[in-house]
Amino acid sequence: MNKRALNKLISLFSLVCVLLISAPEKAGAVPGFKRQTGQDCTACHTIFPELTPFGRAFKLTGYVINKTGKSYPSFPPISAMAQFSYSRTDASLPQGSIQDTWSTHSLHSENDVLGSPQQLSLFYAGQVYGKVGAFIQGTYANDTNNIFMDAVDIRYANNTTLWDKDLIFGVTLNNNPTIEDVWNSSPAFSFPYASSNIAPTPAAATLIDNSLAAQVGGIGLYAHWNNMFYTAVSVYRTANNGITSFFGANNTINTIVDGAMPYWRAAFNYQYDVHSFTIGTYGLSGNVFAGPFNNMPTDHFTDVAIDGQYQYIQDRHTASLQATWIHEDQDRSGSFSLGNASNQSDSLKTLRITGNYYYRTELGTPGGSVGFFSTSGDSDSLLYSPNPVSGSSTGSPDSNGVILQLDYLAPWQYAYTKVSLQYYIYNKFNGSTTDYDGSGRNASDNNTLYLLVWLAF
């Protein structure tokens, strides 16, 4: 390691130490929520950002549960978050892949990358007035080196009784299908909650699997009856222009939805004492322009998914299991007419299963997760063409592997800081195990070791 790199490492370490020491006492996952409710962060999160039943109630009731009982927060619910990371891929990336900036430092040639920070976020998270609340996240990310609108979920919620059972109902304005959901098996808040942003990622992903995050804006209605049956419907339009442009502010909108795109969600939930179990379905259907301009022909996507979650939350032991399966039908007639797809229709299937366990002690909460992921689908030699690192030599979108992660959460009495050590292991990447890109790169070359320090204020 050269002297310059060592100085950078020492500077990063010092910065992390200063932040750890200065982290406010009893900060929380989104500390504005904690200050508003007076509750320990573990009331809403098993280990952030996974939600407990109380956390789900807090979100469903519009982020307005308030220990003062007033119609407005005692002070503006502003919070902040910082993520510092180290990433190492098993084989270095090609020359020129990583640009050194003030927040991105490559310690060795195109590898051993420090994100210092990887991400900084500012939140308005909590009650706005009365029954209106919001979770709005603005973010600086080191890979894009700019500030942009990250997550938006603005809600009005109310409750009544229907057939003598509680009914929560509400309206949400948000910028990502499934961000309105309260279970961690649907994509917006699913494992892994953070990962390296310099490591190569598979070429194929379904539209509902976060491909529309901050690319759209929409309005939805939801209802949760008897703490058992949940249903939601929303409609989205592009955040590229018009009244929804706020939802994608300063983002590059490269997935442009044509017209309205409906989204649905239905789930059955049963919670008793320390156990909670959920099974559900979600999906969307709509047109997306087959290129970066809205005068191009369109492709049509229909995503149908099923998911489930089990949680066991005891005072010391917390275990949970999440799974989802997504099937996407793609009518690629737009891309086909432009010569960007070799098939008129394609399909993709994604499966994810994650198991988590944590043990809460006075000295903090250690634990970890094991996740399996798989995306497979029809081969399409134009959609998935050979290209160094990001391409496919076979035209196949198939990727699968395992994520191993160890976490440590500092005692909440001192600071809410999460340290994670993650290892991404690819068995198959863009269709192959060896020479997947046609340039000699193997799937295992993209295996990534990732160390993350996640601070909340």
Add this chain to the structure above:
Amino acid sequence: MKEMLVSALVLLCVATDFGGLKYTLSADIEKGKALYQERCMICHGPNGDGKGQGAIALNPKPANYTQKKFWEDPNIEKTIAETIMKGKGQMRASPDLTPEDIQALISYMTQTFKPN
């Protein structure tokens, strides 16, 4: 003479020990009230009936302190203290509370919610 002595004794008690005791109890109740509002009210409700804002998605529902049945257990104060310290079901533990804090909470709950 006897009446004067009794009156003097009562005055003395009010002005010293008994007054202090009353002050201490009052301070405990206030402390317990503040702790209840900070930590418990969201689920157990401002009236102690288990109908707080957060109770809507919990099963079983939070305890209802206004029911006679809740207070029938002769060891109820010990049970409450253990529940606060160790947690129960979806209720998180509060290991940071001191025994004095917990006693203040129980005093407030008893005085405010326990039916006659």
